[in-house]
Amino acid sequence: MDAISTLELGKTYRSSLLRALPPSLDGLSLSVHENEVFGFLGRNGAGKTTTIKILCGLVRQTRGEAYVLGTSVRKRHARRHIGYLPENPYFYEYLTPRETLDFYGRLHGLGARERAVEWDKVSELLDLRDIASQRVREFSKGMRQRLGFAVALVGDPKVLILDEPMSGLDPLGRRSIRELILRMRDEKKTIFFSSHVLGDVEQICDRVGILVKGRLTSQGRIDELLGKQDNLVEVILTGLPAGVLSELEARALSARLSEAGHHLTFRDKQAANEAVRLALTQGGSLVEFTPLKESLEDHFVKAQEMIS
Amino acid sequence: MRILAVAQNTFREAVRDKVLYVLLFFAASTILGSKALGWISIGQDVKIVKDISLAAVSIFGVLIAIFVGTSLVYKEIDKRTIYTIICRPMARWEFIAGKYLGMALLLAIVTAVMTLVTTGYVLSLGGSVDATFFQAVLLIYWELLLITALAVLMSSVTSPILGALIVFSAFVVGHATTILIDLPDHFKGTWTEFVLTCVYYVIPNLSNFNIRAEAANGVAVAPAYVLWAMAYGSVYTIMLLVLASLAFEDKDV
Numbered sequence: 001m002d003a004i005s006t007l008e009l010g011k012t013y014r015s016s017l018l019r020a021l022p023p024s025l026d027g028l029s030l031s032v033h034e035n036e037v038f039g040f041l042g043r044n045g046a047g048k049t050t051t052i053k054i055l056c057g058l059v060r061q062t063r064g065e066a067y068v069l070g071t072s073v074r075k076r077h078a079r080r081h082i083g084y085l086p087e088n089p090y091f092y093e094y095l096t097p098r099e100t101l102d103f104y105g106r107l108h109g110l111g112a113r114e115r116a117v118e119w120d121k122v123s124e125l126l127d128l129r130d131i132a133s134q135r136v137r138e139f140s141k142g143m144r145q146r147l148g149f150a151v152a153l154v155g156d157p158k159v160l161i162l163d164e165p166m167s168g169l170d171p172l173g174r175r176s177i178r179e180l181i182l183r184m185r186d187e188k189k190t191i192f193f194s195s196h197v198l199g200d201v202e203q204i205c206d207r208v209g210i211l212v213k214g215r216l217t218s219q220g221r222i223d224e225l226l227g228k229q230d231n232l233v234e235v236i237l238t239g240l241p242a243g244v245l246s247e248l249e250a251r252a253l254s255a256r257l258s259e260a261g262h263h264l265t266f267r268d269k270q271a272a273n274e275a276v277r278l279a280l281t282q283g284g285s286l287v288e289f290t291p292l293k294e295s296l297e298d299h300f301v302k303a304q305e306m307i308s
Numbered sequence: 309m310r311i312l313a314v315a316q317n318t319f320r321e322a323v324r325d326k327v328l329y330v331l332l333f334f335a336a337s338t339i340l341g342s343k344a345l346g347w348i349s350i351g352q353d354v355k356i357v358k359d360i361s362l363a364a365v366s367i368f369g370v371l372i373a374i375f376v377g378t379s380l381v382y383k384e385i386d387k388r389t390i391y392t393i394i395c396r397p398m399a400r401w402e403f404i405a406g407k408y409l410g411m412a413l414l415l416a417i418v419t420a421v422m423t424l425v426t427t428g429y430v431l432s433l434g435g436s437v438d439a440t441f442f443q444a445v446l447l448i449y450w451e452l453l454l455i456t457a458l459a460v461l462m463s464s465v466t467s468p469i470l471g472a473l474i475v476f477s478a479f480v481v482g483h484a485t486t487i488l489i490d491l492p493d494h495f496k497g498t499w500t501e502f503v504l505t506c507v508y509y510v511i512p513n514l515s516n517f518n519i520r521a522e523a524a525n526g527v528a529v530a531p532a533y534v535l536w537a538m539a540y541g542s543v544y545t546i547m548l549l550v551l552a553s554l555a556f557e558d559k560d561v
């Protein structure tokens with residue numbers, strides 16, 4: 001069973017004027033396996049938040065179906081297993097983190113004893129102890145995000161749905177969120193998070209889905225998505241005699257000169273190897289040998305172009 | 309449990325609202341200032357104090373119900389605090405019920421405080437309060453419960469300003485329902501008459517909750533009447549809360 005699956009999911013918001021809006025989500029079908037980290041990518045306005053809100057019961061889809069651990073999101077108990085971190089989470093400003101977590105614990109139906117245990121666990125994990133009695137009103141963005149993550153963990157949900165969990169955080173903050181996500185995966189949870197920061201996604205995701213204008217253009221493991229094309233290899237060589245250089249330039253797909261040396265790109269490893277062998281026997285030396293992979297960014301940009 | 313958590317928090321938030329204290333201040337001023345009016349009619353001061361004070365309890369209670377009530381749900385959506393609440397395994401109606409209960413608790417305390425001030429004042433003037441006085445307070449509170457239900461409905465479908473206008477109009481018209489059917493002759497047979505007649509039957513007759521004159525004059529009111537008025541109010545209140553839950557059920561937040 002998939003942790004999350006959607007089938008031809010669509011959403012067209014009602015406008016306040018009687019003007020028809022274009023669909024914000026248009027036939028989205030995706031599946032997130034259990035115990036994986038799934039990165040949900042898309043540009044601003046692609047429909048990431050809309051999808052997440054449907055999964056969490058905040059917004060009703062206008063067509064299709066969505067399931068969390070096999071239960072339709074139209075049913076209220078589908079939400080029992082969801083921990084949700086909204087984009088820029090907002091909490092009651094006059095409560096302290098301790099009171100906030102207590103409130104959500106009660107909403108989750110936890111008794112006083114369980115709530116105390118929950119606080120101990122979650123406050124430790126998110127380092128909330130030293131700000132436990134400060135009002136949320138005085139919180140910085142990073143502190144709010146940490147509290148948001150803590151709230152999402154209340155009730156030990158199996159599926160974490162995080163809407164841009166790293167946006168607006170400094171490098172250390174992003175790193176601690178990344179570590180937390182991986183830690184949650186170790187605890188056998190499923191993590192579905194949206195982002196448009198490709199670096200974060202590339203580092204921690206098992207699989208990704210790319211959303212463009214309300215449609216999913218690709219879905220799969222990052223290495224599969226990127227590895228579908230031939231791998232080019234770039235070599236950097238120095239000390240080449242003129243004749244050898246012109247010979248290699250003729251074989252290479254492209255060539256340029258930098259301070260490091262001559263950069264030559266070959267269509268595959270074998271061609272590159274032969275070139276390096278020739279260069280070495282003729283008195284040249286090898287500075288770098290780099291298989292060129294398409295980056296997730298290249299793939300992302302290509303996905304955008306495919307649609308438009 | 310979940311409903312109570314929401315209710316408690318609603319209460320906690322409402323008591324932080326400055327509007328509440330401004331209104332309570334004016335209510336207390338009106339109650340304590342009522343003697344000035346009673347003074348004109350010598351020998352009648354206790355009666356006038358009771359009359360004006362009960363009116364103050366009603367009016368200021370309604371103003372609190374309107375100002376706080378019409379923003380209850382709206383504010384949660386506007387400030388996005390609702391996101392992390394609705395995503396729990398909780399039905400939407402439970403959220404509405406919790407918000408309503410918190411407000412009902414707040415109004416119970418506000419009404420009790422105003423009644424206490426009035427009672428103390430009346431006693432200090434050498435007067436006394438009887439059962440009818442407390443029956444009058446009870447019905448005022450029951451009316452506030454109805455008004456709050458309407459305010460909660462409005463807060464889940466429209467903005468606080470529009471909501472407040474509608475609830476206030478309903479309060480005014482509800483206290484003078486007969487003007488809807490006692491029309492001048494040239495309205496007879498027109499659409500206006502038809503619409504107003506419909507409104508007459510839809511809008512609750514709020515003067516059913518008004519036994520303030522009896523309370524001021526010490527005239528006994530049958531407990532059966534009080535019970536009937538409470539049942540009458542409860543029917544409207546429950547209908548309004550059901551409507552609020554239905555309106556909120558499919559709302560995108």
Ligand SMILES: Nc1ncnc2c1ncn2[C@@H]1O[C@H](COP(=O)(O)OP(=O)(O)OP(=O)(O)O)[C@@H](O)[C@H]1O
Binds near residue numbers: 021024050196
């Ligand atoms: N409540 C709403 N009413 C009308 N249109 C909406 C509403 N919410 C979102 N939209 C529209 O739906 C589309 C998708 O928005 P959504 O917020 O899902 O994008 P997103 O991928 O989360 O973007 P971002 O990266 O900026 O957060 C946008 O065109 C947006 O204008």
Ligand SMILES: [Mg+2]
Binds near residue numbers: 048050087163
């Ligand atoms: Mg978004």
